[in-house]
Amino acid sequence: xxxxxxxxxxxxxxxxxxxxxxxxxxxxxxxxxxxxxxxxxxxxxxxxxxxxxxxxxxxxxxxxxxxxxxxxxxxxxxxxxxxxxxxxxxxxxxxxxxxxxxxxxxxxxxxxxxxxxxxxxxxxxxxxxxxxxxxxxxxxxxxxxxxxxxxxxxxxxxxxxxxxxxxxxxxxxxxxxxxxxxxxxxxxxxxxxxxxxxxxxxxxxxxxxxxxxxxxxxxxxxxxxxxxxxxxxxxxxxxxxxxxxxxxxxxxxxxxxxxxxxxxxxxxxxxxxxxxxxxxxxxxxxxxxxxxxxxxxxxxxxxxxxxxxxxxxxxxxxxxxxxxxxxxxxxxxxxxxxxxxxxxxxxxxxxxxxxxxxxxxxxx
Numbered sequence: 001x002x003x004x005x006x007x008x009x010x011x012x013x014x015x016x017x018x019x020x021x022x023x024x025x026x027x028x029x030x031x032x033x034x035x036x037x038x039x040x041x042x043x044x045x046x047x048x049x050x051x052x053x054x055x056x057x058x059x060x061x062x063x064x065x066x067x068x069x070x071x072x073x074x075x076x077x078x079x080x081x082x083x084x085x086x087x088x089x090x091x092x093x094x095x096x097x098x099x100x101x102x103x104x105x106x107x108x109x110x111x112x113x114x115x116x117x118x119x120x121x122x123x124x125x126x127x128x129x130x131x132x133x134x135x136x137x138x139x140x141x142x143x144x145x146x147x148x149x150x151x152x153x154x155x156x157x158x159x160x161x162x163x164x165x166x167x168x169x170x171x172x173x174x175x176x177x178x179x180x181x182x183x184x185x186x187x188x189x190x191x192x193x194x195x196x197x198x199x200x201x202x203x204x205x206x207x208x209x210x211x212x213x214x215x216x217x218x219x220x221x222x223x224x225x226x227x228x229x230x231x232x233x234x235x236x237x238x239x240x241x242x243x244x245x246x247x248x249x250x251x252x253x254x255x256x257x258x259x260x261x262x263x264x265x266x267x268x269x270x271x272x273x274x275x276x277x278x279x280x281x282x283x284x285x286x287x288x289x290x291x292x293x294x295x296x297x298x299x300x301x302x303x304x305x306x307x308x309x310x311x312x313x314x315x316x317x318x319x320x321x322x323x324x325x326x327x328x329x330x331x332x333x334x335x336x337x338x339x340x341x342x343x344x345x346x347x348x349x350x351x352x353x354x355x356x357x358x359x360x361x362x363x364x
Contacts, residue, residue: 005319008351010140010297010337011169012191012198016254019196022247030240037234039245044231046252047202050171050260051186053178055204058227059248061241064168064189067201069097070222071185074213075162076132078102083130085121087146088112088139089327090166095134106130112142112329113288118150125158132162137176138169141326143285143299143335144292145174152181162209168192168201172255173267173296173339184209190244193267193296195340196251199244263343267295270338270348274298277352281359286333296339299325302332306362314358320351 007014030036044057051057060066072094076082082103084095087110099105108124110116116135125133133155135148148165155163164185167176173193178186184206191198203224205213213225226237255263275290278300286299293299302308308324308331315322325333338348 001316001319001321004321006347006351006354007321007342008336008338008348009321009323010192010335010339011189013193013195013337013340013342015195015197016341018254019247019250022250023243025243025246027242027246030236030242034234036240036242036245037231039242039249040240041231043245043249043252046249046256047188047204050252050255051176051178051188051204052180053186053204055178055206056210056228058203058205058224059245060201060203060222060227061199061238061244062201062222063191063198064187064201066222067187067189067203068094068166070224071164071187071203072098073101073220073222074218074224075164075185075209075216076101076103077216079104080132081106081128081130083108083124083128083133085116085133085135085146085151086110087114087116087144088136088142089329090139090141091134091136094136094164094166098132098134111288113144113286113292115144115146115292116151118147118154121151122154125154125160130160132164133160134164134166136166138167138174138294138296140169140294140297140335141299141329141333142287143294143297144287145170145294148183149177149181152183156182162212169296169339170294172263173343174264174294175260178204190248190251193339193343194248194251194255195342196248197244199241200248264295267339267343270343270345271295271298273345274336274338274348274352277349277356281356283355283359286329296337296343298336298338299333300336302334303359306359307331308334310362311358314362315354318354318358320354322351
């Protein structure tokens with residue numbers, strides 16, 4: 001399908017009309033015009049508000065993975081110790097990414113249907129003494145939300161130099177408090193709960209992290225160092241995507257105009273409705289309990305009565321798009337994305353009506 005009548009994929013999400021309209025402007029050269037610099041500063045302030053931080057935010061051209069890779073390569077050198085907290089595909093994968101650039105990685109593994117437990121993380125921090133701890137806030141393949149604030153307390157108590165948090169699927173859908181949680185590198189994407197296109201990513205960088213970044217001095221397309229003084233120097237490392245930044249400004253404005261608490265409540269209501277309807281149908285949540293679930297995505301077990309490919313085909317026949325899962329969960333779990341513009345109870349209700357109809361048809 002080119003477009004979805006019932007879009008419930010956990011990213012990229014439906015892009016609202018005011019955001020899409022921005023791309024129709026014939027922008028000038030961002031390298032030459034002061035208006036681009038002013039816009040960058042304004043979007044940075046919007047993101048600071050959404051992220052609860054005073055830190056500088058590097059806004060990079062590319063999908064969210066450019067932020068994940070760039071933050072690692074800008075801070076980690078061969079032999080550095082990285083502790084990867086893993087409750088799913090992405091948590092484990094970040095550790096693999098760090099290992100690929102030569103880091104000594106130790107994983108603290110939890111079940112994919114669980115969230116992290118701070119006691120096990122604390123034991124490993126105390127014994128391993130890492131340079132960096134990594135964690136994922138919303139583990140989208142599993143539909144879970146990790147208490148990354150608790151790890152932040154441990155990072156502070158044990159004076160770990162860097163705390164790296166993937167908040168791509170949580171930011172603008174549930175509170176993310178970078179400064180309170182002692183996050184040094186908070187990684188975000190634009191295509192999830194912000195409901196913009198998948199063309200920008202960001203990293204909120206603490207002063208501690210900038211010191212490490214300066215010492216490492218990594219040079220590459222995804223390097224963070226050029227962004228340290230980009231606004232002050234009015235110079236960016238490569239041709240900026242003015243249309244994309246303007247669209248992100250529009251997306252952030254939609255969030256902030258509604259109000260963060262109202263946005264979070266809207267996500268919680270959509271998630272609650274989704275899970276209530278699933279229980280009514282006899283479809284099981286994948287996470288071990290509902291308290292572990294993310295307000296931005298619901299992961300459900302594929303019923304025994306139908307294969308995932310068949311279920312997906314049936315939903316698509318009705319114009320509804322959801323997502324399967326990844327890694328060991330592929331074919332076993334499917335995900336409903338009620339994030340960003342899709343955190344809408346009426347939309348979720350339409351989708352769950354279709355799911356009930358398709359499951360009923362397949363059980364006959």
